[in-house]
Amino acid sequence: MDPTILVGIDGSVASRAAIAWAIARAGDLGAEVFLMNVVDDEWGTISDRDVRELRSDAERLAARELAFARQATDGVPVSAGIDVGAPMLELATSASAYESVVIGSHKTGSFHGHALGARGLQLAAMSPVPVAVVTASAGNGRSGVVVGAGNAPGWIGAVRFAIQEAARLGQPLTVIRSDRDLPFDDRSLSRLTDAAGEASTVDVVLRRSTAPAGQALADASGRAVLTVSGRPTEPGARGFRPLGRTNSELLLNAGGPVVIVPHSTAQ
Secondary structure: OOOEEEEEOOOOHHHHHHHHHHHHHHHHHOOEEEEEEEEEOOOOOOOHHHHHHHHHHHHHHHHHHHHHHHOOOOOOOEEEEEEEEOHHHHHHHHHHHOOEEEEEEOOOOOOOOOOOOHHHHHHHHHOOOOEEEEEOOOOOOOOOEEEEOOOOOOOHHHHHHHHHHHHHHOOOEEEEEEOOOOOOOHHHHHHHHHHHHOOOOOOEEEEEEOOOHHHHHHHHHOOOOEEEEEEEEOOOOOOOOOOHHHHHHHHHOOOOOEEEEEEEOOO
């Protein structure tokens, strides 16, 4: 069975950007795409009659967005469905059955302007699979994939994901490490080299930044095709663990598509 990418939809421009991004990636991976519209029941406070009406609206929206997606699938199988509940919680709960989950962002500026808000933060903190947050307008002239190299056990998992994405996109990879983190030791450099060897077509550049890790990644995201960051999690945690300062700053100030990759702290 082919892997499937889950896309949370709401009919907005940002949601359609997420659909287009997911379809393009699915085409490269040989994956399918499933669109999910979640009816927000406001934690069970809405009456059954209102929920039925909202379900009808959601079914119409899902059918409309499915028609939009199928116009640009280029052979990628796409299907759609609805669910009821808290949208980010339902997406995170369903995510374990998928290769990754994608949502759109209405973000138009930095944290000091119009920030992303809680949606991407909530989903990225709960999902057991990679979460992609796609901005409505990424702009042109972007190049390269960027990934942060941290100190938490398992950090190389996010780098491997980034290498695979760089190979898929035909882009060079920049690995950023903040000067506030510990320097690369011989073991870290060896693991990074081994990971890069898995995709020998990717040019890998190591860069150190004097800025905090979250700020460095957020700044780079304004120019990159894709920015990747890891989120440590623990066995049995069902994917959930606080995002941490780096990922929170990145998502709040992202200037382009971002993927948060959960990775195990077990060595």
